Each structure stands twice: as C-alpha cells, then as structure tokens.
Amino acid sequence: MLRSLARAVASIAVAGLLFASSALAVGRPAAAALDPFTGYLMAHFTGESATGEQIYLAHSKDGLTWRDLNNGQPVLLSTLGTRGVRDPALVRSPAGDRYWIVATDLRIASGTSWSDAVNRGSTSLVVWESRDLVNWSAPWLINVAGGISGAGNAWAPEAIWNPQTGDYVLYWATNSPRDGVTKNRIWYVRTADFRTFTAPQVYIDRPGTQAIIDTQIVEAPNSVGGYRYYRASADGHIPIEASNSVLGTWTSLGNLSHLGISNGTGGGNVVEGPMWMQFNGRNEWALWLDQFATGRGYLPITSTNLGSVQNFQHRSGYQLGVNRKRHGSILNLTAAEESRVLGRWGATAPTQRLQSYNFPDRYVRHVDYDVRIDANVSPAQDAQFRVVPGLAANSGYVSFESVNHPGHYLRHYAYDFVLAANDGSATFAADATFRPVAGLADSGWTSFQSYNFPDRYLRHYGYLLKLDPISDATGRADATFRLTS
Structure with a gap:
C-alpha cells in the first residue's frame, strides 16, 4: 500500500x-x-x-x-x-x-x-x-x-x-x-x-x-x-x-x-x-x-x-x-x-465456599452468571471458588475465581454482583478485589470490604449479592460469611 x-x-x-x-x-x-x-x-x-x-x-x-x-x-x-x-x-x-x-x-x-x-x-x-x-x-x-x-x-x-x-x-x-x-x-x-x-x-x-x-x-x-x-x-x-x-x-x-x-x-x-x-x-x-x-x-x-x-x-x-x-x-x-x-x-489456591452467617444453610453461588445465596446448590461447583490474591492488589486483598468457569470472577457492577470473565482492565480488577476483615456481625467470621468502594461490603439482600454500605444489625449479618471447604 x-x-x-x-x-x-x-x-x-x-x-x-x-x-x-x-x-x-x-x-x-x-x-x-x-x-x-x-x-x-x-x-x-x-x-x-x-x-x-x-x-x-x-x-x-x-x-x-x-x-x-x-x-x-x-x-x-x-x-x-x-x-x-x-x-x-x-x-x-x-x-x-x-x-x-x-x-x-x-x-x-x-x-x-x-x-x-x-x-x-x-x-x-x-x-x-x-x-x-x-x-x-x-x-x-x-x-x-x-x-x-x-x-x-x-x-x-x-x-x-x-x-x-x-x-x-x-x-x-x-x-x-x-x-x-x-x-x-x-x-x-x-x-x-x-x-x-x-x-x-x-x-x-x-x-x-x-x-x-x-x-x-x-x-x-x-x-x-x-x-x-x-x-x-x-x-x-x-x-x-x-x-x-x-x-x-x-x-x-x-x-x-x-x-x-x-x-x-x-x-x-x-x-x-x-x-x-x-x-x-x-x-x-x-x-x-x-x-x-x-x-x-x-x-x-x-x-x-x-x-x-x-x-x-x-x-x-x-x-x-x-x-x-x-x-x-x-x-x-x-x-x-x-x-x-x-x-x-506459584501457590495453588484451595477450593472453598462462602457460607452465609444468618442463613447458614445457604452458600454464595452463581447461576446464569448472576450471584446469590442458595441452599442445596446443584451442581456443587456453582458454589465453589478459588480465593486468589486480589487482582488489583495482592497484599491483604482477595478475588474469587469460579472453579467451573476458570478465568471468571465475582465482581460488582452498578453495586450488583455478577460472575464475569476477566477482561484484563484495571476497572475489572478493582471491581473484583476485596479486603477480608473481621465479620461485622461476628468477629469469628469474615466480611469482605470493596477495594474501590471501601465504604461498601459484599452482602446479600433478598438472597441476591449486593455491594452496600452497612449501617444496621441486619446489614451486618447479611455481610458476614465463613470460608469453608
């Protein structure tokens, strides 16, 4: 040419x-x-x-x-x-x-x-x-x-x-x-x-x-x-x-x-x-x-x-x-x-589940790429994640990678949660990164603070996962989870 x-x-x-x-x-x-x-x-x-x-x-x-x-x-x-x-x-x-x-x-x-x-x-x-x-x-x-x-x-x-x-x-x-x-x-x-x-x-x-x-x-x-x-x-x-x-x-x-x-x-x-x-x-x-x-x-x-x-x-x-x-x-x-x-x-992240504090028979899972808490999850892999170093900051932060959809992570989008493929962008990495802190309802459990919206936490509302500020006892319970095998 x-x-x-x-x-x-x-x-x-x-x-x-x-x-x-x-x-x-x-x-x-x-x-x-x-x-x-x-x-x-x-x-x-x-x-x-x-x-x-x-x-x-x-x-x-x-x-x-x-x-x-x-x-x-x-x-x-x-x-x-x-x-x-x-x-x-x-x-x-x-x-x-x-x-x-x-x-x-x-x-x-x-x-x-x-x-x-x-x-x-x-x-x-x-x-x-x-x-x-x-x-x-x-x-x-x-x-x-x-x-x-x-x-x-x-x-x-x-x-x-x-x-x-x-x-x-x-x-x-x-x-x-x-x-x-x-x-x-x-x-x-x-x-x-x-x-x-x-x-x-x-x-x-x-x-x-x-x-x-x-x-x-x-x-x-x-x-x-x-x-x-x-x-x-x-x-x-x-x-x-x-x-x-x-x-x-x-x-x-x-x-x-x-x-x-x-x-x-x-x-x-x-x-x-x-x-x-x-x-x-x-x-x-x-x-x-x-x-x-x-x-x-x-x-x-x-x-x-x-x-x-x-x-x-x-x-x-x-x-x-x-x-x-x-x-x-x-x-x-x-x-x-x-x-x-x-x-x-080099580390191999174990497979884990996120158990709800106030609905202990329910676990965080994805379904049609939406994210919620459910009991009796089937297939079981829908509720299994690898907790890996945070995509946006790997010291003190984590990200949740799907076991049955490798390369897909829990991320918030307009304060709602979805399971999405990592597109390599800085925005995706920030939306998919969280800081584990002492459980807001029970210090023996864990809550997950947003990396890019640190005044908000991962919580369920109507069984759907949201990213919200927490201001009352119900919110603290909804935002508290346990990592379990």
Whole structure:
C-alpha cells in the first residue's frame, strides 16, 4: 500500500529518534553478568478456547518437568486489537532490570478464519513491560507490519539483543506480495524500547513459493559448536541455521528429517513453533517442538553441541503439566526472579465456599452468571471458588475465581454482583478485589470490604449479592460469611 509523503516524513522522524536512543544505549557501560540461573519460566498460550489465546505461565526447576502457574489460569489478558494473543516471547534486558512480553495479536476463538487471519489479519503486535516479571504494564500495540505493502498479518514475534547496534532485533512472520510471490517471510525492525522502531526489512526469504514462519534465535555462550547464534524455523522442515552476528550471514546446518521430524514437507512427526532453552549450568540445549498436527503438545530434543544437527537426540522423562503448551518461549530465571514469580503465581489456591452467617444453610453461588445465596446448590461447583490474591492488589486483598468457569470472577457492577470473565482492565480488577476483615456481625467470621468502594461490603439482600454500605444489625449479618471447604 502506498504511503503519503507526510507519513514517510513522520516515519523518518521516528527512526531518527530511535537511532538517537540506540546511540546512547551503545555508549552505556557493559551490564554486569546476571546471577546464576536456578529455574525456568515458560510463557505460552493453550489453544483456541474462550480464554486459551492469552498469556499463561509455567515453571520448572530442571527444564523438563513443568508446573502450571496461577492455578492454570492466564496471568495477562489482551484488551486491545483482536483481544487475543498467541506465540508470546519473553524478553529480558541485558542488565536484567526490564522485561517485555511480545505476542501475536490474534484470536481464532472469536470466529476469525485462518484465511482472514493470514490475509486480512492484524499487522500489529501486543506488548507488555515489567520491571520485576510480576507487575506488568497495560498492553500496547505496535504496528510493525503496517509499512509492508499488502501485509496480511504479523505472527510469532521474537526479539534478541544485538550488541553490535545496542538495541533489539524484533522479528516476526508477515504474509505479503513481493517479487510476484505472496507468502510468509520473516521481517525485522530494530527497537530500543518496543514502542518506536525502524522501517521493516526482510530478514529471511526462502526461494520460490516456500513460506517460512516461527523463527526463534538462541545465543550460545562461548560459541559452543563454532557459532554464537543458532536459529530454528518452520518452512516445511525445521531448519537449523548458525551465525556469529544477529544481522550477519547465516549458515544452513540442515534440518531434523533424520529424527523423523518435519513441518509437513518431510512427513513424519509434523511440528511447528520451535522453542529454544539452555539447561542451567551446562552446555546443553533443548529445542522444544509443538506437535500441533497430532495435538500432543511440546516434545524436547536435546543437544550438547549445536554445530551439527546430527547431535540432536530425542529426550524422554519430561512432564508438561495440565495445560496444553502452545507456541511460546522460555526464560532462564535467577533465584531472585524465581522467588518473585513463585511468590506471585506459584501457590495453588484451595477450593472453598462462602457460607452465609444468618442463613447458614445457604452458600454464595452463581447461576446464569448472576450471584446469590442458595441452599442445596446443584451442581456443587456453582458454589465453589478459588480465593486468589486480589487482582488489583495482592497484599491483604482477595478475588474469587469460579472453579467451573476458570478465568471468571465475582465482581460488582452498578453495586450488583455478577460472575464475569476477566477482561484484563484495571476497572475489572478493582471491581473484583476485596479486603477480608473481621465479620461485622461476628468477629469469628469474615466480611469482605470493596477495594474501590471501601465504604461498601459484599452482602446479600433478598438472597441476591449486593455491594452496600452497612449501617444496621441486619446489614451486618447479611455481610458476614465463613470460608469453608
């Protein structure tokens, strides 16, 4: 698509600002080495279910046995673009003081067809930023493929720090016409802050009509295998390439057909979404491959020398947890990072019920997404919740997540209570967050004070749940509950 002169001038101005900031980045002293790594964090999505195309996290101590975090529920939800995200990439700054998640803006579960997604889909990526891996900014969109003529999508982003330029190379797949051929190619921009970026350039273009997607690069310390960087992609096969420079010349090392693995062209076990991981404390790498064709999830192949594809071998004895892991990325964690992540999302919340103080045979339950107190609740799961750290404030506050509608929480809306899916907004988080205090009618029980309306409490009225100020004995009894199994 042709761009106006004004837009071109604006793009040049943005690029100039970016390179000014990049020049400053190059001039900084080299960052100190990170502390030793003690664990692993995987970011992923789970599939095309109602909440599957969001950000999920899993943790591992050995790199092979994984446990779902946050009770297996998403930790971040996209509220922008298509309101869904896939293929998340975890990025750490060289100094280890800033983190980003960059993901595909795509939600097939909304009814989008694959044809529309690849030909008329979003050309933007979704980005979150954090200083500590647990407190994340609101998401924003970056239209990285907007400058590509005829771009139909922007898929499977990844980013790697490039010491030669002092900024990040952000790369992804876009389907667009070029030299008479419309197909997915890998494009890249340079960015220092994941907000401003250079004009997109072709990074990998296979000959003829062969498309390529899902590229991911890993850096090999001490150039084990003879190269500093290795990349895997999906182009019909799973090719492995090597280079000593992120933006330099890459050498083909072959593919994984000798292991009976391909991306379709070679048959056998058809996979996609290659995901690199170095084992902590040793020169051994895992390349995780998503067995999307059979729905069996990720499998690892491992190598102690990436210089030849013949060094890869199948690895057994791995466990991926309950959630299905779809195309993501893995970050090696320091002890401090691991402690923060597990402190925020590692606990498994028990299943509990909220019993009424003045109607002890009745329990808080949802029915058709409304919330009330009832006796003899059926199905029983309608009255079961996981009491998790507050969505708006996790110290001293709680939120109530439905057991049979994961990702849905009790929230007040116009002072009435509903069960609603977390939309990721600050308003939702505040409406779904409460402070447990001594029971207003009996200090041995519990009352729940609203986070954003602290003069109001959760109470029942006519058996329906409301958020009201409490001023009399009846109100105090209605606003008093017991958490029970």
